[in-house]
Amino acid sequence: MKNFSTVSARIAVAALFAGVLAAPAQAAPKSCNFRPNAPDQHLVVKGDTLWDISGKFLEHAWCWPQVWGLNKEQIKNPHWIYPGQIVYFDRATGRLSLNRPGSDGSGGATGTLRLSPQVRTEGLGIDAIASIPSDIIDPFLSQPLIVGVNELATQPRIVAGVEGHFYLGKDDKVYVRGNLKGGSSFQVFRPGTPLKDPETGKLLAYEAVYLGTAKLQSEAKPPADVHTFTIASSKMEMGVGDQLVLAPPTAIRNYVPHQPDRAINARVLGIYSGVTYAGQNQVVSVNRGSVDGLDVGAVLQLYNLGRTVKDPTIKAGMMGQSAMVKLPDEESGTLFIFRVFKNISYGLIMQVTTPVEVGDVAKSPE
Structure with missing residues (x-):
């Protein structure tokens, strides 16, 4: 699974997730379920992304801000995780953390690796793992x-x-x-x-x-x-x-996936580079923008638009039934919104099971 990259050069404290955050964590949405075979821990290596790591634990990788215990204000700040650190799955609290379950977060528990917040005054974020892959979206x-x-x-x-x-x-x-x-x-x-x-x-x-x-x-x-x-x-x-x-200002963004604040029901407007079908890691535009409540980081569910077909079972004289019937929209993938204009937005296809084409549906996750 591919993901985006955090674009930031701000110098700040590396505020690392659950166990070191002052605000109480909110309960994760029902849709943010852990995988039945989720591991107890994951050693972070170079090339990992937050989306990738969360996908090892979660059925929906985009839910990671909720299970890290980040509230809406905290996810606006840079959050850094570095290779060599360990991500733990605390099954008792249903949270991911950089502290071993049962420790007090200070590294005092027996056998607990000390993973306290780190203050870096030079190169903060340069070696940190990315949220999602920038090489794909940076040009956009x-x-x-x-x-x-x-x-x-x-x-x-x-x-x-x-x-x-x-x-x-x-x-x-x-x-x-x-x-x-x-x-x-x-x-x-x-x-x-x-x-x-x-x-x-x-x-x-x-x-x-x-x-x-x-x-x-x-x-x-x-x-x-x-x-x-x-x-x-x-x-x-x-x-x-x-x-x-x-020219737009240099993008300094901490990409954090989240559900849109408003219910979004959009359609795929175009596929960048003019191809007919789009797959994973390709960019599409949708017919909703800032005026509709979309913002950077919003996640939409993709659906292949159901065709309208003729019902061959309709017989002459059958009343009250249309000769045409619309087939249901079929879920096809996940779209991550990374650039928003007034009426239109760019999104990156994160996962896909069937090709995406113009006219397909993109709406808030259920």
């Missing part, structure tokens, strides 16, 4: 863009290149027209795939093609009304008409 944190329908008309745009060059690359000078809104570092994009709501057919946004980055050299000064930029990096050739959007 800084590069692919969701551009609202009404945003396109207001974004600055390239109107010319130096010496009339139409195709532009790294270190080239370009001239940009539009309101920079005080920014100096921009991503360059080209409107790409339209994203339409599978339920309503309404155009929600465009998934833009990421071209590279541009840095402001000098703002427009009368009588000129264009800004001068230099292309700082180029993934694809740029040209006149391509648009600029302010």
